[in-house]
Amino acid sequence: MSPHPVHSTVAVVLQVREARLQVLVWQRAKEPQSGRWTLPGGTLAAGESLEQSIRRHLAAKVDVQELSHLEQLETRVDAAVAPSWQVSTAYLGLVPTHLDPAIPADTRWHPVDALPPLAFDDGVTIERGRDRLQAKLSYTNLGFALAPPEFTVSELRTVYVAALGHAVSATNLQRVLLRRGVLEPTGERREPGPAGGRPAALFRFRTRALAITDQFAVLRPQRAGE
Amino acid sequence: MSPHPVHSTVAVVLQVREARLQVLVWQRAKEPQSGRWTLPGGTLAAGESLEQSIRRHLAAKVDVQELSHLEQLETRVDAAVAPSWQVSTAYLGLVPTHLDPAIPADTRWHPVDALPPLAFDDGVTIERGRDRLQAKLSYTNLGFALAPPEFTVSELRTVYVAALGHAVSATNLQRVLLRRGVLEPTGERREPGPAGGRPAALFRFRTRALAITDQFAVLRPQRAGE
DNA sequence: GCAAAAGTGTTGTGTCTACACCCATGT
DNA sequence: ACATGGGTGTAGACACAACACTTTTGC
Structure with a gap:
């Protein structure tokens, strides 16, 4: 050796x-x-x-x-x-x-x-990678790394469903990500397919660099005060 | 080389x-x-x-x-x-x-x-260690690793203040950690010092192994449903 | 008009901070 | 009595899930 x-x-x-x-x-x-x-x-x-x-x-x-x-x-x-x-x-x-x-x-x-x-041990390593991805999708803007440059909310929803492995509501997905300032509308719309339906607004991630968007910062005073 | x-x-x-x-x-x-x-x-x-x-x-x-x-x-x-x-x-x-x-x-x-x-680069490494500690104090029971086996809430408070670097309210610390089931009362009390004051209840961490206590699990449906 | 798909209004729930107030002890 | 320190009650802010409802399109 x-x-x-x-x-x-x-x-x-x-x-x-x-x-x-x-x-x-x-x-x-x-x-x-x-x-x-x-x-x-x-x-x-x-x-x-x-x-x-x-x-x-x-x-x-x-x-x-x-x-x-x-x-x-x-x-x-x-x-x-x-x-x-x-x-x-x-x-x-x-x-x-x-x-x-x-x-x-x-x-x-x-x-x-x-x-x-x-x-x-590659099975364990893969599981760890998936767990890390799932956790960071919840409290960071990491979605940018899985999503295309522009997308509709329902397209983004299928990405989140696949990555998280559970149902995701399009309504809440849009609201959470907009409230946190993670997404922004491009101003464009996607024309509906042959089946009709209201045209969907297109969004993009505001930044494509990892940022924490949900500080799980319990116990921190809200007014300044180091 | x-x-x-x-x-x-x-x-x-x-x-x-x-x-x-x-x-x-x-x-x-x-x-x-x-x-x-x-x-x-x-x-x-x-x-x-x-x-x-x-x-x-x-x-x-x-x-x-x-x-x-x-x-x-x-x-x-x-x-x-x-x-x-x-x-x-x-x-x-x-x-x-x-x-x-x-x-x-x-x-x-x-x-x-x-x-x-x-x-x-040891300065950077130390900073990373401190950041990890601070983050995990917020969403896990990691406090057990810094605290003694039994303690009053105000003793625990000084530990959190030192580790987090900002003010921590004893009221909220107690409530958050009890609500999450991280702490449990031992049933004992600490007798007051010569200055008097109400005797403080003693607590311990319920488990001394790392556990996530605050799932930042946004977008997850609350009723079962994989 | 009707189906399809997108998006908004609204309600209820839970967690959190803040702050007033009450409790138990020593001198 | 009063100072000291511990503990509880409660109100307000906020984020979230759920779901009903409205909007915009194609046929």
């Missing part, structure tokens, strides 16, 4: 596709765990940061330009990998619905609630 | 001491950064997990039994350290107020709002 561990970075890349939250995974051709699916990633090179590393490895799978958000999840020592001693840092990456990145033949999108057999 | 990085673990150990939130730091005797203060920690050994590693290194500074909470913060590649290539994983550790761990001569507690010159 070498004196220093091999450090690798992996990513849970999530996107809402066909109204389901899906994760990008890659099928191992070689041992160990041949045939099983794993998260994309690879080893850390000298002189690069962890974020540079995961972006470099993902570039082989997805166009990095298409990642609308990337944040670190957790680092752990991988137990089972026999000869080499491995430390890996997991990231969460998000891709907005209007993009359909070209991916290599050995990779595939799988719904996070119907995963194939996974290698190592 | 070796082919693999050296992996080290460090910890932001926080405790409320003398009504201020303080962090345990250690003064470097050797270059690089001799004389500056750094976070305790050390290199990862083969066969141990990251959590085992940081607990082992901390054992030299603080009795590990006294850590009431330990969670991972962030991993990053340390830039400046000249010859060796370093990756380090930071943890947040908490010590309850009723303990006063014996610490070696080269370590000291420093208030997080009045820090001495720090080596590397």
Whole structure:
């Protein structure tokens, strides 16, 4: 066993596709765990940061330009990998619905609630990524990372339903996000389809950088006062 | 430069001491950064997990039994350290107020709002640890990790004030934590001091394991319904 | 006119802060 | 009695879910 561990970075890349939250995974051709699916990633090179590393490895799978958000999840020592001693840092990456990145033949999108057999602890890592996404959808503007640049409220609703895994009321979605100043109307409207219906107003996220919009700041006095 | 990085673990150990939130730091005797203060920690050994590693290194500074909470913060590649290539994983550790761990001569507690010159990026790491603590005090029962086993509401209040850095109303603190089922009365009372005053009821945290007590779960329907 | 889809008005509920007031003790 | 510190009652602000209702379109 070498004196220093091999450090690798992996990513849970999530996107809402066909109204389901899906994760990008890659099928191992070689041992160990041949045939099983794993998260994309690879080893850390000298002189690069962890974020540079995961972006470099993902570039082989997805166009990095298409990642609308990337944040670190957790680092752990991988137990089972026999000869080499491995430390890996997991990231969460998000891709907005209007993009359909070209991916290599050995990779595939799988719904996070119907995963194939996974290698190592990747199942746990995916779950952690999904939990993080779900939590941040509630108290930040992270929706921008899943949604296209412009959308109607009901389009945004299907994204939230897929990501959160429960029903979401379009009425309340619109009101919450407008009240918090997360969405703004573009002024344009989407013309109705052949079935008719009132034309829908188009919205966009006011900013496309992560911001906390619901300070769960209990116990804080409201009038100034440090 | 070796082919693999050296992996080290460090910890932001926080405790409320003398009504201020303080962090345990250690003064470097050797270059690089001799004389500056750094976070305790050390290199990862083969066969141990990251959590085992940081607990082992901390054992030299603080009795590990006294850590009431330990969670991972962030991993990053340390830039400046000249010859060796370093990756380090930071943890947040908490010590309850009723303990006063014996610490070696080269370590000291420093208030997080009045820090001495720090080596590397340790200032940023400490800030991140404090932010995490402050956020979790709002929506979890993490107060158990700072508070002694039993306490009056006003004692708990001073802990929260020190940790959060802003005024906290004893009235509201009691009500919020009781409503959420975080605290429970022990049934005992604390006799008043020589100045008199009504005797205070004693409370304890109902559980001393981390639990989310305020689901910021906006947009979730209240009647069942997946 | 009628169906379809979007959007608004309104009500009820719960959680929170703030502040007035009451309670139990020592001197 | 009165000072000291602990605890409760209550009102107002706000955010939210739910649901009825109205608006705007196609056929």
